[in-house]
Amino acid sequence: MLGDTIGVELEVEAQERNVGQFRADILCKDTVTDSWVLIENQLERTDHTHLGQLLTYAAGLEAVTVVWIAERFTDEHRAALDWLNEITAEDLSFFGLEIELWRIGDSPMAPKFNVVSHPNDWKKGVSPNPRNDLTPTQQLYLEYWTGLRDLLEQRDGVIKPVKPLPRNWMGFGIGRSKFRLDVSASVRDKWISVSLTLRGSDAKSHFNVLKQDRIDIETAIGAELEWEEKPEQKRSYISRSLEDTDLEDRQDRDRQCQWLCEKLETFHKVFSPRVKELDVNDYIPDENETAE
Template identity: 40%
Template structure:
């Protein structure tokens, strides 16, 4: 039997990163390290895209550590990360909430070597009273090694949104303000079934919460670039698409269109390239069905959508990650 090593915890982060701002923040802001944090948060390896570090807030003298975009959210919402060595304190927690307000971040992440119980309780409380599109996380960062190996980071998630409880509250509010219409109930049921199926058959696409509308959005690893699934109940069709939005939509579309032949060869069939909208752009595949409202055929419809989204992800993911965007500092509210 081969000998086994023993895991040893490195007791203090400062033995690896001497200074929080000069050493740790630049390390965490690198794409490969943000991917580790993103997976710990449940956002998938491509869930966080760096926007800026050491962001100066209005008023002077205040700097947010790391500002990211949530590539899996429909609007590429901002994610604010505040990190510190040692145990969490009121100062950093207060900064986190103040900066989040100033930057209009919908997700905030507090990272420390230890998160105090009172700070966990405060973030849990914020998760319980805010809407579903706001998220509060806390992570404890540890470093481990085996023998003389390189140190390995581990983010232990100690605070996260309680989506189950929020879902119960949301359903209660729906009952208070009136039941959903028949059409919206059908949309919600369709996407609930689809997201459950997607989670079983696609490992690279993160399932999202079902919504009562005719489309649903998944991330593709870059802000402004999404994987959308769309259902047309009146026209009896389904569509899977790469959806480009935001200030770089036209530039991104043009960069991808320059690769059209290679993209369609990789995908296996022609795609529809639509640049007729005023701002947004889409690259899609669609299919007609006899009756998309027939729930007996939903498994087949869900399978087609999952397969097609998977093929789009396989074809576009690396290309989307390589797209050139306008390089600019974030605009402050």
């Protein structure tokens, strides 16, 4: 629920994580970027002590996203987070959330998060303004991914919209760090694709465990896939592409984005449960790999 509120797919890494002589409440990973998300809880009004702890933990962990949850925020502490979002780098984010408990009739109580402070560029449904220093190709990618983001918001499905950037790909969480769903496009070569991207030192092993179920996976997807192990990199890809797609053809753009949305949802449905259960110990290399 917290991840849905702030628009980040979270995977819990630790609770009461040691940071020097202190303990951070909850430490998570953003499964799209593999960056740290620090969560500090306070079931009372915010105070200076917790603000200091928050900054100390964030510095010790090099957290990229910091979330402070409290029953009530004072105006001073809300202003402090707003100021931090103003002066820090664009890749650092500070959130302040007030928590409530709601009950409808005799239903169990449920938490509700209200965002009281957020990064400057965080606002659902608002596209970033193109910078003057973007090349025409970067501006085209930004416009294209903004259209895809808007369509994902309209569909309101399992794929959560992310901030579009002026590059040839976008990444989406799939529920586990080191794994990501990517959409890519090429203005020059006129193709778009959806991929499961596996990263890190275990990418090759995880890739081969999945490949053992290739027939079942492709049957569930409904098409043959491209399986790229990339042994020279710490990444592997399982992809499906659509050729002859002109990103500059605005009349055809809705069809292209619809295709990307549908394939993203299918990939998530097929791969997400498999990815969450993957065990690197299930990979048994052949004799040549063992010798190498």
